[in-house]
Amino acid sequence: MSTLWPRYSAPEDLTEIESVPLSDRGLPDSTYALLKRAADLWPHRRAITILPEAARWRKPRSWTFAELLGEVRRYANLLREQGFGRNDAIALMSNDRAVMIPAILAAQLVGIAMPINPDLAPEHVNELLARAGAREPDLSASPESSKYDGELPQGTDLAAYFHTGGTTGAPKLAAHTHANEVANAWMLAANELLDEDSVLFAALPLFHVNALIVTLLTPLFKGQHVVWAGPLGYREPALYGEFWRIVEHFRITTMSAVPTVYGVLAQCPVNADISSLRFAMVGAAPLPPAVRNSFEAHTGVPLVEGYGLTEATCATARGFPDALRPGSVGQRLPYQQVKVQADGVLAISGPTVFAGYVKSPGELVEPGEWLDTGDLASVDDDGFIRLSGRAKDLIVRGGHNIDPAVIEDALLGHSAVTGASAVGRPDPHAGEVPVAYVTVAGDVTPEELREWAEQRVPERAAAPKEVVVVPALPLTAIGKPYKVELRVDATRRELEGLDVEVSAEGGGVVVLVGADAVADVKPVLDRYAIAWRIKEEARS
Known part of the structure; x- marks a missing residue:
């Protein structure tokens, strides 16, 4: 049995996985080390395909793993030329996947990536920038050199600041370390549901942790190909009319989306061969039973729920398509501990709990040993989580x-x-x-x-x-x-x-x-x- 890859195909494998300390698994030190490993193992394998708008999806742009590494290094050199360093927050605001994908990884290599929702009100953006002491680089040109000889980040270094889903006042900024992100990506990659030939579809915005962890970093572990939607992602209405043909053309194996997306897809005629689609991942909001039933009946594709929050890096639980637990959002991921506190609120501990909220430039409000999620929940003996609402709701x-x-x-x-x-x-x-x-x-x-x-x-x-x-x-x-x-x-x-x-x-x-x-x-x-x-x- 590989130390990096334990047997993980069913809920009962969790105990055996955790008998080996996470520190003995041989995880890469940083997100850059993870990318470098993929480029060394599969230099000529296709890594990323980026679709233009839905009407022109047959004319995409693609990178191999070696080419993606080169793009990241070029952006990293550009950031260094503009004076960014290890402790600097680098603000990134764009819907262009061809810019954001390598720029986020480059910003984590050089300093601290801070992707921001371009649709946030200007006053909120300005407050976030001030709080982090961040500035926005000029990404309009990139050095030609794909060599990088700068300082490499370590696991304890900060990798990113992600703003939470706040909508009144400026959102909070959650700080992730490289160890947080690599560990969470490995926890998702360690399962046996997807092999090296699997193809993922991604369309969530890159200022959201799901896009970074689930559909960018996790596939790097096994050299999986990711097909990215155009700038508007799932918000582009024309995408739905072409969606099943995209699945057929690229032989999509799985996808990640929010419940509203599956509600729309359940109404779209299946006009292509979608037999490659083994299951679809859903999270970010409660899944209405009506949406699950209509999507699965319409497509024959099972929906697998997951659960997580930005403060725990991204994912804390995920389900199994062959072992569904009705009403559950999934089993806790390896090495993450969960408990229900006296007030009924779920708490999380472990290697994915974030470094803290950004209070001011260089200053964090660190969490305690247990992260209070604010979600009312119950946890069974097998580690499956059932949510029952928000405490504040x-x-x-x-x-x-x-x-x-x-x-x-x-x-x-x-x-x-x-x-x-x-x-x-x-x-x-x-x-x-x-x-x-x-x-x-x-x-x-x-x-x-x-x-x-x-x-x-x-x-x-x-x-x-x-x-x-x-x-x-x-x-x-x-x-x-x-x-x-x-x-x-x-x-x-x-x-x-x-x-x-x-x-x-x-x-x-x-x-x-x-x-x-x-x-x-x-x-x-x-x-x-x-x-x-x-x-x-x-x-x-």
């Missing part, structure tokens, strides 16, 4: 905690419901009452859905007071549910008729009142446990 009705997942699950059981999200609406008597927002595909009324949920939730207190049908549920830029926007809407509905404005601030909801309306509005607002303040009037 709990609806508190008269001092009684209600998990919104029980409401959402009840509504998703209706054949017409395609998506559901429950939140708390301010109430003068109970503090909060549950309300739900849904998307539907069929002829059903909100009142019918409210009655449906009332009959199926596990407790009377969880019955939604109102069900609102919306065209789409709000998501973050990386596909995660965005409940703050729904809380704003619920508060606005409750306060309808009052001369106030409702907005999201700092992850919460605040009511803004004009100075001349305070006397009339304050007695009403004081009946609610909600934050409010006087609105600053625009100056002429």
Whole structure:
């Protein structure tokens, strides 16, 4: 048995894997060392294929592993010429895969890569740059030399700053070490589901850890070919009309996406031979049973769930297509320890827990031994994790905690419901009452859905007071549910008729009142446990 590659094809292999210390596995010291290993082992094998926009996917750009290494070294030389060094944060903002893929790896070789969502508001970008002391390099030209003789990073060196999925105020910056990223990539590569001939499809944005860890670094371990979508990735509508033909042409083995992508693909006629697609990976948001059922029935391809967060590098659990555990997001990955704390919240410990949040240039707020995920969960004896919602999303009705997942699950059981999200609406008597927002595909009324949920939730207190049908549920830029926007809407509905404005601030909801309306509005607002303040009037 290889020290690097243990037997790992079933859940019961986990104990045997962990009988060998991770330090004895012989992992590369850095992401650059991982790339260099791949180029040495498979110099002429195709590593990366980048598609242009969907209409021209048959005219891609490709690199072998040796060519990818050369591109990374050229960008690294460019960064060094511009004065970047080991402790410098290098901000990268682009949707061009041909630039971002080698630039991220080069930035980790030279300093600290800091990929940023180009769609973030400018004030948020500026705050992130200031917090990290980062600057953006000029990547418009690259030195021709593919030789690199600079200082090489070590496992304890910082590799990247990734901003979290925050949407109100500037997101947090999570710092990863090279050891974090290499270990997490190895944990995913160590399974026997994919061999060297497997081909992966990637389309998530490179400012998201899933794109870096799951579809860039992990394939380097076994020399696997990755086909990358164009600049817009899954956000390009035309991609879906061509998707199954792309799978057939490149013989795609697996893919990674969020639930909304599979919901769309379940509606796209299968107009090609997709027999190469063994399974599809899904994460970042809860997978509605209706989406799983429709996609698997439509394609015959099993969906394999995973679970993770930026603060634990990327992935903490993943499922097995031949050993599915309904309701589970997968078994914990090797060498990661998980436990449920007294408050019901999942905590993680091990080699993938991040180095800390960036407080200021060169200063980190380090995590404790156990990382609090904020996710309510249970863990069985085999290490399989079942999530039951976000702790901060709990609806508190008269001092009684209600998990919104029980409401959402009840509504998703209706054949017409395609998506559901429950939140708390301010109430003068109970503090909060549950309300739900849904998307539907069929002829059903909100009142019918409210009655449906009332009959199926596990407790009377969880019955939604109102069900609102919306065209789409709000998501973050990386596909995660965005409940703050729904809380704003619920508060606005409750306060309808009052001369106030409702907005999201700092992850919460605040009511803004004009100075001349305070006397009339304050007695009403004081009946609610909600934050409010006087609105600053625009100056002429």
